[in-house]
Amino acid sequence: MSSPSRDLLNWWFGEGATAVETSNEKSRLWFGYTPEQDAEARERFGELVGKALAGQLDDWAESPQGWLALVLLLDQLPRMIYRGTPKAFAGDEHAFQLVRDGMAHGGDVLLAPIQRVFIYLVLEHSENLSVQDQAVQQFESLHSIADAGEQKVFADFLDFAERHRQVIARFGRFPHRNEVLGRSSSEAEQAFLAQPGSRF
DSSP states (O other): OOOHHHHHHHHHTOOOOSSHHHHHHHHHHHHOOOHHHHHHHHHHHHHHHHHHTTTTTGGGSHHHHHHHHHHIIIHHHHHTTTTTTGGGGTHHHHHHHHHHHHHHHHHHGGSSSHHHHHHHHHTTTOOOOHHHHHHHHHHHHHHHHHHHGGGHHHHHHHHHHHHHHHHHHHHOOOGGGGHHHHHOHHHHHHHHHHSTTTOO
């Protein structure tokens, strides 16, 4: 039976039977940018994102799949729907609370490894170094349990987690958010942002 959460998960994860197939099918949606993708996210899920940000969908967290869908609505979808505005990060704190509470009860291990990536990305989005340490640990764990044929997929996720952690260890925040959030960038941050690959 179709439901809003199931529709979202189907859109986000597609039909791949393995992590490799899912990543190959959906990585452009996850980590690429096109105006068309953002517009589709806004049209299909914008109303749900608004409800999630208002705390109106918290009962979704009562099941593992609903929890995952709610985290997507708070963490990933605002980055598409509200790209380039402060509201892109409006769900981060709520998402972090949900992830912290859900992981405390083992909710993450009830999900497929490729789904767990998007739970741990909430940690990776934090501007807190201890949370970044936890993110790296979780991605190390995913990499360690991956089948041989899926090692590369999870190695890439681990690499990005380590790179995010390095930025927070160096600056205490993500410099690429400064302009959107109205924060002044230091000379060191400006020099960093001028480098290729500095903007996640």
